[in-house]
Amino acid sequence: MSKLKEKLMLSEKGYSDLKKAITACTITNIVLLLPSMVACLLFWELLKPFTGEAISWDALWKLLGLGVVAAILVFLAAKNDYRKTYIASYKEASTTRLRIAEHLRKLPMSFFNTKDLSDITTNMMADCSSMESMLSSTIPPLIANIISVTLICICLAFFDWRMALAIFCTMPITFLIIWCGRKLQLRLFDKQVDVKLEASSQIQEYLEGIKIIKACGLGGSRFSTLDKALQAMRKIAIRVELASGILVQGASLVLQAGLGITIFIGTVLITGGQIELLPLLVLFMFSTQIYGPILAILSQLTSLFHLGTVTNRMRTLLTTPAMEGEDKDVSKYDIELKSVTFGYNQDDVIKDVSFSIPTGSVTALVGPSGSGKSTISKLIARFWDVRKGQISIGGMDVRTIEPEHLMRCMSFVFQDVTLFNDTVFNNIRVGNMNATEEQVMAAAKAAYCNEFIQRLPDGYQTILGENGSTLSGGERQRISIARALLKDAPIILLDEATASLDPENEVLIQRAIAKLVEGKTVIMIAHRLRTVVDADQILVLDNGRLVEHGTHDELMKKNGLYHKLFHIQQESLGWAV
Ligand SMILES: Nc1ncnc2c1ncn2[C@@H]1O[C@H](COP(=O)(O)OP(=O)(O)OP(=O)(O)O)[C@@H](O)[C@H]1O
Numbered sequence: 001m002s003k004l005k006e007k008l009m010l011s012e013k014g015y016s017d018l019k020k021a022i023t024a025c026t027i028t029n030i031v032l033l034l035p036s037m038v039a040c041l042l043f044w045e046l047l048k049p050f051t052g053e054a055i056s057w058d059a060l061w062k063l064l065g066l067g068v069v070a071a072i073l074v075f076l077a078a079k080n081d082y083r084k085t086y087i088a089s090y091k092e093a094s095t096t097r098l099r100i101a102e103h104l105r106k107l108p109m110s111f112f113n114t115k116d117l118s119d120i121t122t123n124m125m126a127d128c129s130s131m132e133s134m135l136s137s138t139i140p141p142l143i144a145n146i147i148s149v150t151l152i153c154i155c156l157a158f159f160d161w162r163m164a165l166a167i168f169c170t171m172p173i174t175f176l177i178i179w180c181g182r183k184l185q186l187r188l189f190d191k192q193v194d195v196k197l198e199a200s201s202q203i204q205e206y207l208e209g210i211k212i213i214k215a216c217g218l219g220g221s222r223f224s225t226l227d228k229a230l231q232a233m234r235k236i237a238i239r240v241e242l243a244s245g246i247l248v249q250g251a252s253l254v255l256q257a258g259l260g261i262t263i264f265i266g267t268v269l270i271t272g273g274q275i276e277l278l279p280l281l282v283l284f285m286f287s288t289q290i291y292g293p294i295l296a297i298l299s300q301l302t303s304l305f306h307l308g309t310v311t312n313r314m315r316t317l318l319t320t321p322a323m324e325g326e327d328k329d330v331s332k333y334d335i336e337l338k339s340v341t342f343g344y345n346q347d348d349v350i351k352d353v354s355f356s357i358p359t360g361s362v363t364a365l366v367g368p369s370g371s372g373k374s375t376i377s378k379l380i381a382r383f384w385d386v387r388k389g390q391i392s393i394g395g396m397d398v399r400t401i402e403p404e405h406l407m408r409c410m411s412f413v414f415q416d417v418t419l420f421n422d423t424v425f426n427n428i429r430v431g432n433m434n435a436t437e438e439q440v441m442a443a444a445k446a447a448y449c450n451e452f453i454q455r456l457p458d459g460y461q462t463i464l465g466e467n468g469s470t471l472s473g474g475e476r477q478r479i480s481i482a483r484a485l486l487k488d489a490p491i492i493l494l495d496e497a498t499a500s501l502d503p504e505n506e507v508l509i510q511r512a513i514a515k516l517v518e519g520k521t522v523i524m525i526a527h528r529l530r531t532v533v534d535a536d537q538i539l540v541l542d543n544g545r546l547v548e549h550g551t552h553d554e555l556m557k558k559n560g561l562y563h564k565l566f567h568i569q570q571e572s573l574g575w576a577v
Contacts, residue, residue, distance in 0.1 A: 004139070007311060008131060009318060011095055017088035018135060024077075024084035025144030029293065031077040033148070034070035036289050038063055040282045047278055089135035093128045099318065100124050106322035106403070109383040110344070118201040123317050126196070130310040134303070142300040145293045152290055160275060160283065166265035167287045170258040171294060174251040178298055181247040182305050188243055189306045192236045193313075195229075202229040244302050251298050255291055262287050323382065325402035330409045332394030333359045333490045333521045335380060340389035342379055348387070349375055351544040357537075359490075362522040364532035366562065367541035373525040376541070377493045380523065382406055393491070410491045411484035413513070417476040424453050424479070425460040431483035439486060446515050447482035448508040449475070474509065481512045492517055494524040529566045538562065 005015040042063050048055055100123060156164035206213070206226050266284060269275040335357040342350040350372050357363045365373040379386055382398045391398045398406060411431070419427050428440050428449070435443075441460075444450050452475050456462035464470060471479070484492065494513065526532040533552040540548035540555065540562045548560050555562040 007307065008134070009096070009311060009315060010092060011099075014088075014092035014095065014135075017084070017092060018139065021081075021085040021088055021135070021140040022143045024081040025140040026147045028074075028077040028081040029144045029148035030151070031070075031073045033152070034073060035067065036286065038067045038070055040285055042067075043285060044278055044282055047281060051278060085136045085140050089132050092135055093132035096131065096314070097124050097128050100128075100314070103318055103320075103322060107320055108323050108385065109378070111320055116197070116201055118204050119197055119313075120317070122197060122200060123313055127310050127314050130306070131314070134307060134310070138300050138303045142297060142304065145297045145300070149290070149293050149297065156283070156286070160279065162265060162269060163262065163275070163280075163283050163287075166262040167258055167283075167290060169261060170254050170256075174255045174294070174298060175301075177251040177254065178247055178301055181243070181302075185240075185243055185247070185302060185305055186309070188236070188240045189309055192233075192240050193309055195232045195236045199229040199233045202226045244299075248295075248299050248302060252295050255294060255298075259287060259291070323385070323403045325398075325400055325405070327405050328396060328401050329405065330394050330396065330401065333409065334394060335491070335521065335523075336390075336392045337376075337380075338390045338392075340376075340379065340386050340391060342375065342384065342387045344375075344384075349544045350379070350386075352389070353541075353544075353546045354389075355539055355546060355549060357521060357523065359521050360519060361536040362517065362524065362534070364524050364526045364535040364538045365541060366526050366529060366532060366538055366565065367547075368565070370543075371541040372544045373541055374495060377495065377523055377525060381410055381412070381493060409489050410493060411487045411489040411516075412493045412495075413477070413480050413484055413516070414495045415477075417480040419464050419471070419476060419479065421463065421465060423458075423461050423463055424449075424456065427464060427479055428482045428486060431486035432488070435486050443482045443486040444479075446485050447478045447512040449478045449482050452478075474506075477509055478512060481509065481516055485512075485516050489520075491521045492523070494522065529562070529569050540565075 004010075004018070008014075008018075010018060042060070045055060045059055045063065104120070153164060153168060156167065202225060206223075262284065266275070266280050270277065270280055337356070338354050340350055340353045341348050353372075353376065365376060367373055378384060379391060380393075380398070382391075382401070382403050385399055393401075393406070393409070420430070425437075425440055428444055429435055431443070432439070441450070444453060444460075453460055453462075494517075524532065524535070532538055535552070537549060538552060538555055539546055540560070542561055548555055548558060548562055550558070556566065
């Protein structure tokens with residue numbers, strides 16, 4: 001049983017609930033035998049005239065009473081069984097989904113680099129649902145059926161071992177058939193999981209790219225790719241059903257051949273005078289009922305074979321090591337990079353970079369596209385851990401600080417702002433979940449959001465829709481600045497937020513940023529060099545290396561890459577289309 005706990009990755013509560021569910025199912029199965037036993041006894045009583053005995057009406061009334069009691073017991077047992085299996089399994093699946101969500105939060109970004117979003121969604125939804133149905137409709141009934149069939153087998157053996165042998169003689173062959181088909185089923189099921197993943201990733205891509213599909217007239221070709229993925233899903237689903245159908249039906253045929261053997265042995269025994277007619281008829285009646293639970297075991301076993309495929313993916317996710325660190329509070333905010341090297345894959349994109357950023361200063365990261373500016377800011381925030389070298393904040397290696405503690409001292413303003421499908425108010429409060437209404441409003445005003453929020457249908461209570469699709473680029477960025485203002489973190493990471501905005505929005509955002517960075521340690525990634533001329537230091541990156549650093553004036557005098565980039569941009573400012 002504890003192996004099952006490990007295999008299903010159950011919580012302590014889930015494991016104890018599973019044991020209770022198995023007990024409840026077993027009780028239901030045993031109680032369910034009562035009506036059959038009453039029916040057999042009734043049958044026996046009604047057949048008495050054929051053996052020259054008289055029917056006892058007293059016994060018939062008693063059996064009727066027993067039947068009513070059996071029906072009540074069946075109802076109570078089934079109710080208890082439902083509560084213990086279904087409700088407990090829904091609770092456990094929801095606990096597992098939360099466990100996955102909680103764990104995902106702690107994983108390094110490198111994990112998301114290698115995993116498809118639809119894969120993780122499948123983990124959280126489909127795999128947890130499969131686990132839910134294993135916990136409710138497969139494992140407890142399977143174990144309960146095994147227990148009750150064994151009990152019946154023992155009772156029958158006491159009653160007449162020869163007939164018991166006849167009833168169960170085909171059972172080993174049926175299990176052998178299911179066991180031999182296991183490999184084929186597993187192979188098909190693994191394939192089905194891959195095909196389903198491919199289809200869900202195609203659907204996601206189709207929906208996400210719907211704008212581009214319309215704009216570029218890609219409807220036909222994209223649709224046929226999606227169509228192929230869905231057709232593949234249909235084909236494999238039919239093959240999986242066909243394989244398990246053939247196996248279970250084949251096994252069930254063999255099993256029910258036992259009925260013929262039972263009748264044959266019964267006839268032999270009665271003609272040899274070795275069994276009475278009434279017990280024989282009752283045994284015949286019982287044997288027709290015993291195959292039901294055995295058939296249920298067969299189909300539950302085939303579902304159980306898939307358990308590995310379902311749980312292996314969940315296990316991979318839940319056992320991926322989280323980023324570790326101590327709950328240290330950062331109290332000094334100077335940043336230092338010592339010989340830092342890093343790569344997302346095998347190739348290094350940051351190569352032996354060293355620099356330091358004093359507390360309260362403004363540092364600009366500049367350089368050609370792909371030179372590694374964003375990567376450096378993400379390494380400082382410990383979205384990834386460095387490959388070689390060290391990054392420290394306030395003298396502490398960031399790898400020794402628990403990521404959520406580290407995040408408390410940093411605010412981000414990125415170009416791609418993520419907004420949640422929630423109210424504007426709650427979207428701003430993301431910056432500080434303990435902020436009061438007044439503080440949220442004050443941050444919104446300081447970030448020049450108040451005016452456009454008041455124009456929304458329900459003001460601060462307007463729901464923004466998925467990823468704030470109803471707001472303009474400038475409005476989204478001002479909300480992200482309001483969040484950062486509310487967080488009031490001592491270190492600010494800015495990915496040039498005004499890169500693609502109209503002049504009016506740009507002025508508002510520059511003013512909001514000016515308020516945000518007052519007295520803070522600021523690292524800004526700048527694409528337009530005229531925005532960094534006042535920075536305390538400018539770090540120039542090229543192909544992952546730090547090639548120049550200094551103030552604007554110093555770098556202009558050096559006549560190097562910065563000087564060249566600055567002049568190219570100045571010239572382009574004069575261009576007109
Ligand atoms: N998640 C990722 N996985 C793999 N490679 C990545 C990833 N993010 C960035 N890179 C690669 O790392 C290199 C540096 O990228 P980075 O985004 O840091 O450059 P950047 O200077 O900020 O570029 P830009 O100015 O265009 O935003 C690039 O070659 C890029 O293709």
